[in-house]
Structures are given as structure tokens and as C-alpha cells.
Amino acid sequence: MPPSDLSELRAICRDLRADIIEMLCLAGSGHPGGSLSAVEIMVSLFWGALRHDPANPEWLERDRLVLSKGHGCPALYAAMARRGYFPREELWNLRKTGAMLQGHPVRSFTPGVEACTGALGQGLGVAQGMALAAKIDHAPWRVWCILGDGEIQEGSIWEAAMSAGKYRVDNLVAILDCNGGQIDGSTAEVMDLEPVLDKWRAFNWNVIDVADGHDLEALLSAIGDAIDTRGKPTLIVARTVKGKGVSFMEHPCKWHGVAPTREEADRALAEIRGGGGA
């Protein structure tokens, strides 16, 4: 991808981060840490490999995206708004009574949301089911699933990992937002996941390690490799930073589920806006 395009994508990442901070501040609750860590993942899909049509979210041949780590939905909503699924003003109603944008993704509330998530551990199985449906029909679309690293402590994730390996669901790509944090502490403290690459390889997945999950070029290249992989599902392990882009939020667990005050949000927005390239 030419550098000019990459710098455009980086600008979009800054816009999404600003929207995430603003919507969480206005909502007064929500999950900044795991939303900010997933921004480059969202951009590499919504402005990259995802086959979709925001004007026609029910398009049968669209790719499906399942945000299994449902609490990261501010990142999803910000991306969807920018791509035109709904007016950007909806972001400012996040979590409010009667709002289109619920605290965790809900299919019947939000056009383009493919499944209800938020109860962790379910999205990979759901994504696999969608991918199997495409296989039965010999349809060209694929399924993308974004997992949290704490989330893969759920046993159902490994059930799905086993069956996706068995059924060689190569139209399924999971992206692990490996930000190292969860509510009660770092993933290493709460329930260590390492060696995470070996675990998924042992379940017969194609595993791609992206050392910097905020490096758009690396993410886009990993996604390209995943699309070219036949006979196996792919897991992209994106090593990210929880709270990425806001210096005082870059912490494994402190900002998991706390919204910024107006003052904190203004500081964060100034940082994001002043952040330039990188």
C-alpha cells in the first residue's frame, strides 16, 4: 500500500480514537481500554479486506464481522459510523435509553451488527457457523471474528478452535486483540495464555503473529496472508496496547471499564489530535 494511503488510514485511526473517547465520555460508562486497542484492527478491516456495503447491510454476499469481544463495540460503532452504516450523531447516544447503539452489540438494534455479543466466548462459534454456511453454499464471502485475549480463557473458544480445525474452515479469520489486560489484572496474572501461538497451532490453525498490532502495514499484510491460506482457519495474533493512543490510559487493566470524565476526555482528545503520524 502506498505511504499516502497509509497516512490516510492513520488519520482515520485518530478520528476513530477521538470518537471513542467522546462517545464514552458522553455515555458516562463503557470500555475505553479494549476499544482503543482494537482501532487499527477495525480500520484494517473496514477500510481494507472486508467486503461490505454500508448502504445495504443485508447484502447476502457480504463478509460477516463478529465482534466476539463485545465490550470493544465503541471501536466497531465508530468505524461503522465513518463507513456510513448510520449517522455519526448516533455515537453520542451510545448506551442511552432507546439508543440504536447498545452497551454491547445487538443485532436487532444496529444495522450491520451480525450477532449479539458481550457474553464472552461465544462469537468464535457463531462466526464458524456463518463460515460453514458459506462453505455449504460454495459462496465466496468470508467471516472475520475479533477476539479478546482475556476472552480466550473461556472453554467454548477452544471447543470452537477444535471444530474449526476439524472442518478446515479456511473462510474464517480470527483476529486476537492481544492487549494483555482484563478486569482483574494483566492476563499473565489472571490466567496466563502463553504460549498462545503454540496453543492455536496445536488446534490446527494457521497462526500469524503481528508483533505490533497497531502497525497497519503489518496487519494488512497478515490479513492478506490469511485470505490466501487454504485448508485451515487463520488466527492473527495482534499484540496491542490496552488504551492505545491516550498516554494515561495505556495500562493493562485500569481503563478496562471506566469512562473518562469531561476533563479526562478533553486531555485525551488533545493528545489524540496533537499526536501527528506515528
Added chain:
Amino acid sequence: MPATATRAAFGKALAAIGAKCPNVVALDADLAKSTKSELFAAQFPERFFEMGIAEANMVATAAGLALAGKIPFACSFACFLTGQFAEIRISVAYSEAPVRLVGTHAGVAIGEDGHSQMGLEDIALMRTLPGMTVLQPADDIETTQMVEHLATHTDGPAYLRLTRQNVERVHADDYRWVPGRLDTLRDGGDVAIIASGGPVKAALDAAEALASEDVSARVVNCHTIKPLDADALERIARKCGRIVTVEDHTVIGGLGGAVCEALADRFPVPVRRLGIQDVFGESGSPSDLIAKHGLDAEGIAQSIRAFMKATSAV
């Protein structure tokens, strides 16, 4: 009268409908021989998914298949499906995925395998989920029509509860199942027995025995536990004045619970709830266990005699 397990009728019906409905798929969790989904698997291997002993993933995968336009029948023992309530609650019910959850081995009538294999709380749990249809056929004829309906109507998720044991037919060959409508099998005006699933035939036999004692018992087959036919239930309560519910399931939250809730809103009358009375199941022969819980014809008749006495004294 031919006697067939409703799980066997299900397996046959699913395999038959598979040819007509190309979007029907089936999943099982290492119990295909028992749930009888093996009959579908043998004919449509490319549309059958053996998920192994991993029911949570089976339910979530079924939800994904349903959201992508397939009509998945996800099969296991009833008790192993309810074990995955987290997936059923969010990925199936909240996502409005038209998954067909098929729970076999309902009730204490499975016998020797004991409590851990008995579906005793499945109706109660499924009933709490908005939009979830809960069906329980009384015989093979009804089962077949339910499967055909579920394969061709995809307006929401559904739960289908089936027996391990053979049940005698209670319907004539030309019976037309009407979803959501109470099915009166026998007229009567002193008491109405609302029964569902395996014990429906025993309820009919109990009514026959009571007839010789001048007790006119109406027998109603409640095949659709949700949405419950509250209008018809109210009419029956007004006519008979006494209701007895009969089910091989805990009386808490099951058919008995559903009937009492509806009557409390509409037209309260005295009710006796026959079923599993807030106790665990155990090993034993199916007939011993059914008798122990008062769900055979004699047990039902005895309970009704006592009920009549208690409610007739002025």
C-alpha cells in the same frame, strides 16, 4: 396402537424433510445415535456437523448457521442443551437466530441412566427466553408435523422436547397439528387434565378410569407450551373449574408453572401440578420411576380423586 419414541419420529421426519428443504442442516454432539439425527446424517452428510462432546460450541455454531440463512437442528439430550444456557440466551435467543434446539431424553422416563442424563428443567429454562417457542409432541404423528413446521417456518428460535421411551399414539392418522392451540383429546366437564409429552396417554387412561366413577375428566394435550394458548385455557378453566397439569418435568416453571401463571392472570381456579416435585431423578426402570412420581394412569387418577374430594367439600 403403534408406540414410537418421539425422538425416533423426529429422526425419520428430519431425514424426510431434508430433501425438500435444502437449507435444513443438523448438528449433534456425539449423541446422533441416541437423538436419531444419525438418520439425517446418513442421507445428507454435507449438511450434518458432528461437533463432538462440545455442546456450547454446537449451539453457537448453530446460531451462526441460522444467522447466515440455514435452518439448523441442534440435537442433544435436553439436559446437555440446558447446560449451555449462556449460548442459548445470547447467541440464539437475543440474536433472534432461528435455531431449532432438539432436546431428547426428557424426564425420569429415561430410567436407568439416572438424574444426570434426565431433562427435568429444560422447559422452565427455555420458557424464560423472549421469542423462544417451546414444543412438546405427544406422539409420532404430532412430532412429524412439528418437524415439518420447524423446517419451513423460520420466524424465531424454537425448542423441541422429545422422549427416549416409546409412547402410544393418541391421535388419529388424519390429525392436523395446529401450532399454539390447545388440543382437546377427550371432552369432560368436572376437571381438565392438561398434559404434555410422554404422559399424555396416561392422562387419557386416567380419564377413562375416572369415567366409571362418574368423574367427567377433559383431557387436553398442550403441545405448545410457549406461546401458551391462554384464551383456550381460560375457557377450559371457566367450564371445568379445576385443572390438573401432568408432565415429566419439574413442576416448577414447566407446564404446571406456565398454566398457573396464565390462570392467575386470567381466571384463577384450583390447580394440581403433577410432575417432578422439586426433587432429583434417580436410576430405576422407566415404569417404576413414572409410577413413583405418580405419572402413570393410576397415579394421575388417584391424584384427581383426592383433588375432587378436596375441592368438592362445602
